[in-house]
Amino acid sequence: MRGTSRTSIAFWIGFVILTLVLPQFLRTGYLINALIVTVTWIIFALSFDLSAGHVGTVSLGHPVFFGLGAYVTALAAPALGLDYVGSVLLSMLAMGVLAYVSGIAFFRIAEVTFAIGTLGALIIAQLLANNAFEITGGPMCTQGVSRPVINLFGLTSISVTEPIEYYYLLLPLLFLTILVYRRLAHSRIGRAFAAVRQDEVRALAMGINPMRYKLLAFAAGGALIGALGSFQAQYITLVCPSELALSYTLNLLIIVFVGGSGSFRGVLLGAIIFTVLPRILETVGNVPPAYQQLIYGVILLLVIRFLPDGLDSVIERVLARRRGVSREVSDAA
C-alpha cells in the first residue's frame, strides 16, 4: 500500500543478496539442506498465509497441494518427458486448477465447517495415496523420481545433484512466492482480502465478491505449493503418502500463528524459528524429539495466550515506537 520507499528497496536488495550468498558460508550439505528446509517452509507458509492470514479462510487441507504436486511430478512428468522447469510448471498448473475447482465447492461452507471439511479432504487424499498401491506404491512410496534436468534450448542440459545446486534451483520459487504474496497482499487486492476477512457481509455491500478473492488466494497458494511439491519430489527423489500428512498442517499453523498471520515478516520469522529451533535443540541441547514436540506445543499455547497476534506483534510494537508514530495509539487510548 505504501509506496516503495528507500528503506524497503534497501531491504529487498539486502534480502536478495543474503539469500544468494548465504549458502557460500554454509560448508556442509547438512546446513545447506537445513537452509533448503527453511526456504521450503517459508514458501509453504507464505502460500498458506495468503488464504489463512489475508482472506481468513483457514484450510486444514493445504498439504494436499504439496503431496499431490509431488505425485504429479513423480508420476506424470517422466511420461511426458518433461525437464525440471516443465515438471514444476505442470505441478503448479495442476494444483492451481485443483485449488480453484475444489475452492468453488469448499467455499460454499464457511469458518469451522470449512476448516474441518478441508481436513476431511486431506484425510481422503492421504488414504487414497496410501491405498492406491498400484499407482502410488502406497506406503512403499513412488521411488526413483529422477533428479532435476534443465534443458537449455534443446542444445544441452544441466543435471542437478548437489544440495547447493538444489538451493539455487529453489530460490526462484522463493522469489516468485514473495512477489505474489506482496503483490496480492499489499495492493488494492490485499484491501479486498482484508475486507473479506474482516466482514464478508459488508464486503458484499461494497461490491466486493468474496468468492472471487477467496478463490484467487486459494488458487495462487495452491499453485505455489504444487510447484514446491514438485521440487520436493525431485530433491528427495521419493514421494510418500506422508507428504500429505496432517502433521504438515500442524506445522503450518505453528509457523503462521507463532510468527504472526497476515504478515510477511511474521511468517518469515515463524518459518525460521520453526526450522532452526529443532536444529539448535538437537545439536546444542541434545533434547529428545518428544520433548521438542512438547516445547512446540507449549510455545504455541503461550503465544496464543499472551501474544495472540504472534511474535511479529512484538517487533511491530518496537518498530512503531522507534518510528514515533505512537501518537496514533496514544490518541486512541
Place this chain on the structure above:
Amino acid sequence: MNRLKFVLFVSVVLLVVSGSALYAQDDATPIKIGLYAPMTGPVAFLGEGFQYGATIAIEDLGGEIEGHPLELVVADNKCNPTDAVTAIRQLIEVDEVDVILGGGCSSATVAAQDVIKEGETPAVSATSTNPSIYNGMGVGGNIWQFRVNPDDLIMASAFASMIAEDTQRISLVAENTDFGRGAITAYKPIFEELGLEIVTEDYFDLGTADYRPALTRIRASQPDSLLVVMTERDGSTFMRQLREVGVDAKIYSRGSLTSPLFLEYTEDDPTIGEGIIEFSFWAAGLDPEFDAHFLERFDTPNSPHRGMSYYVTRYVIGEAIRNAILNEGEATRQTIRDELEATSIETPIGLIEFDDHNQAYPFGTLQTIEDGKTVFFDTVELVPVDHGE
C-alpha cells in the same frame, strides 16, 4: 533502517546455527555409532526398540572397543523421507558418526541411500525387510549400505511353501505400511504360483481400533489359513478380536506375533496367541540367555527390533570396528566399511557374511506359542534369491 535490522537479526540467527554446528565437531577419539530410526510418531516404538538394543550392546562391549569409547548418537528420521534426509545428513555431516545403524521404514531407508553413498559412511540395516534396496547395494552401486536381516523376498520363498503344505484357501492380512505391503507383495505371487486361492486381502492402518468388520468377512470366506504381517502392537489387538469373532483358521505370522512382548500384551488371556506359527529372522529362545539379560536390564521383554539392534551393534558393527583398529590401526569410515565387507562371524542369529550385494543370510527362524509360552522350534537355512531388475 528497521528492515535492515530485521535482516541483521535473520543473519544472526543463521550464524548462531552454523556456529553451533561447527562447534559440534568431535576430536576423533570416541567412535560414534549413529542410530537412524523413527523416534517420534506412530512407529516411534521402532526407534525405541533400536535404542534399547544398541544401548545394551554398547554396555556389553564394556562401553569401548580397544580403548576407544563408544558413543551412540540418535537421529529421528520420523519415518518420512523429508525428515529422513535431514536426519541422515545430521549424522554424517554434523555428528560425523563413523558408522550408522538403521532400521525400519523403507521410505526413510530409501531416501537415505544417496546421502549415505555421497557421504561415504558405512550403514548397516538391521530389520528393514523391503526388497527394493537389495539391487542398489554393493555391486549395485552403493558399497556403503549393508543389510544383516534377510528381506521379504528371501524369506517368502522359504515360508510360502511351508504354508502351502496344509493350505488351499488363504487370507492375507497386513499392516498398511511399507513392512506389511512389502511382505504381501513378496508372498502373493508365490502363493499364486503354488496354486493357493487368496480369499481375502486386507491392509490395516497403524492404530486401527476395530477390526471386526474385516474379521467378520474373513470368517465368512472360510480360509484354511491366515498370513498375518503385523507387529505385536497392532497384532495383539487384531488377534484379540479375531478370537472374539471366532475365525477358525490356522494363523501364520510374518511379524512378531509370537514374541515375549506379544505374550505380555495378551497376558490376561494366554490362549489368544496359541498355535500361531511365525517365520522370522529372530526368535525369542534363540538366545535365552540374552532374552533374560534384556528383561533384567530394561524390565520389558526382548523383541525382534530390540534383539536385532543388539546383535548387529554388538557383533557385526562391533567386530568391524575392532578389526579396523587391529588390522588398519584406526577405525575410520573407510576401514570400518572394508571390515564390514569382510565380516564373517558366528552369532546367535547365525553366520553373518555379506554377499556381493552386501546382504547377509542369517537363520530363518520358526516359532510358535504353546501353552501360553513362546516356543522356538527350528531354524531354516536362507539362500539368495533372484531379485529381478
Place this chain on the structure above:
Amino acid sequence: MPIEVAIFIEHIINGLTLGAFYALVTLGLSLIFGVARLVNFAHGDIFMVGGYTLFLLLNLSGVDLPYPLIILIVVVITAIVGLLVERVVIHPILNQSWRVQAVATLGISIVLQNLALILFTSDPKQTPTPYSRQIIEVMDIRISVQRLIVLVVVIVAFVGLQWFVKRTQLGKAMRAVSQNREMCQIVGIDVQRIAMLTFAISAGLAGLAAALMAPLFSVTPTMGLLITLKALAAVILGGLGQVNGAFYAAFLLGMIEALFGGYVSYQFRDVVSFGIFVLILFVRPQGLFGRKVGL
C-alpha cells in the same frame, strides 16, 4: 439361519458397536460446540488421557477395584483434566475468533500427546477387563460382553444427557447459553462458569468412552487422533451444536464403516465415510440434522 443372514446380522452389530463408540466421544464434542461455540481438536486426546487413567487404575498394585468403580474414577479424573484445560488454556480465549481457538486446542493436543509419549513411551498399554474376555455366542454370532456394555451405556448416557439438559438447573442454563449467549449475559447467567462446567462434562464423557472402549483394543499416545476426526465429522454432519443430530450421525458413520468395510473393502472404508461427509457438506452445509439459518 443361512450363513449369509448370520453374517449380515453380525455386520449390523459391528456397525452398532462402532457407532456407539463414536457416539460416546461425539456427545462431549458436540456439547462443547453447542455451549461454547468451540471446536475442540484435543477432544480425542482427553479420551487418550482417560485410557491411560484406566491403565493406571487397573494396574494399581495391591488394590483390586471393581470395574464400575474404576469407570467412575476415570470419569471424574478426566473431568478434572478437562476442567484444568479449560481454566488454563480455553478460558482466556473464550471470546477470541474460532481460528485462535482451533489453533489453541491443536496446541493442547500436541502437548497431551507428547506428555503421554514421554510418560508412558509409545508401547501400547493393555487394559483388559473380565468382560472383554467373556464372549456370548448366539446362533453363530459371537460378541464380547464388553461390547454389549458399551452399547447399553451409550444409550443410558444419551438418555441421561437428555434428562440432564431438560430437567436440571445447570442443564437448562447450558441450553440457554447455547441458544443465545448475549441474552444470557444480560439476564445474569454466568456464561463463563457454564462453559467451564460443560468442558468438564464433555471431558468426563470422553473418559467414559475410554473406560469402556480401551479394554477392546489398547492405549497409545496417538489413539485420540482418528477418533477426533471421526467425531468432528459426526458433529458437523449432525448439524453443529445439535447434540442429538451428532449422536445419530455417529451411528450412521459406524454403520457405513461396518457395512462398507465388511462387504466391500476395509482399507477404503474411511475414504468412503469421509467422502460421504464432504459430499454431504457440499449439498447441506448445515449438516444432515441442522437447520438452515438466514442472515
Place this chain on the structure above:
Amino acid sequence: MPRNGAQPLLEVSQLTKHFLGVTALLDVSFDIYPGELLSLIGPNGSGKTTLFNCVSGFLKLDRGQVRFKGEDISNVRPDKIALKGIRRTFQDVRTFQEMTVLENLMTALQQHQEENMIERVLGTQRIQQFEHAARERALELLDMVDLRPWQHMQARHLAYGQRKLLEFVTALMPDPDLIMLDEPAAGVSGEMVDRMKQHIRALNAQGKTILVVEHNMRVVMDISERIVVLDYGRKIAEGTPSEIQTNELVREAYFGH
C-alpha cells in the same frame, strides 16, 4: 409521486418473503423517484430490515420484483447490486475494524474504479491514479464529517457515533445513485442525531436519492418527503409526513387498540 413524469429510480413490486413458515413481507410495493428522500417505518418486526436486505440482494425473494433504473435486480448478488449504484449501511454498524478510517473509505471505492484483476496485481499507472483519486475523495468526505484527524486510526478505536458517521460516508464514497440508510440515528447521542440529520438533509438537497429505515419518529418526520409504513410485513400506509401522522391505521399499528 412522479416528478415531471420521470421514471422511478427503484420499483419494488409485490415483494414477498417467508422465514420458516413466518411471513416477513407480503406483497409490498412502492417506488422511489430520483432525488427523493423516502422513509420506511413500522413497529419492531414489521419487516423493514428484511425489505432492506431483499432490495440490496442479501436475501432471496420468494415472490415479487425489484427494478433499479428500469433493470430487474431481483435475486441479483449483493456485490453486483452495489456496483450498479445502490449503497447501504447496516443497523448494527459495520466497519472494517482492523482497517484505518482512510482504508475503510478507499475499500468502498475500488471495485467501482476497476474490475481488472491483472492490472491490480501489476499495480499499473492507471491503478495508481485511481488510488490517488480515491484518497482525494476520501479526505473530502472525512472533512465533511470532521473525521479527518482520525484518518490513520483503526476503525475499532473510534467511538460508536464516529463509526456511524464513518459508515455513512463510506456509503457515499462511490457517489451512488441510491443510498439506503438502516437506522442512521439509532444508538447515538442527541447531538449526533442532529448532525446525522443535517448530513442527510444536505445530501438530499444535493439531489441524492435516499431510502431510510428509522425508528426515531422525530427524525423521520423532519427529514422525509414521503413515508411508507409497514406492519406485520404488509404495507399499511404511504404518504407525506403530515398524512401519515393523521393516519388511523398507523396509529393503531404503533399504539395498539
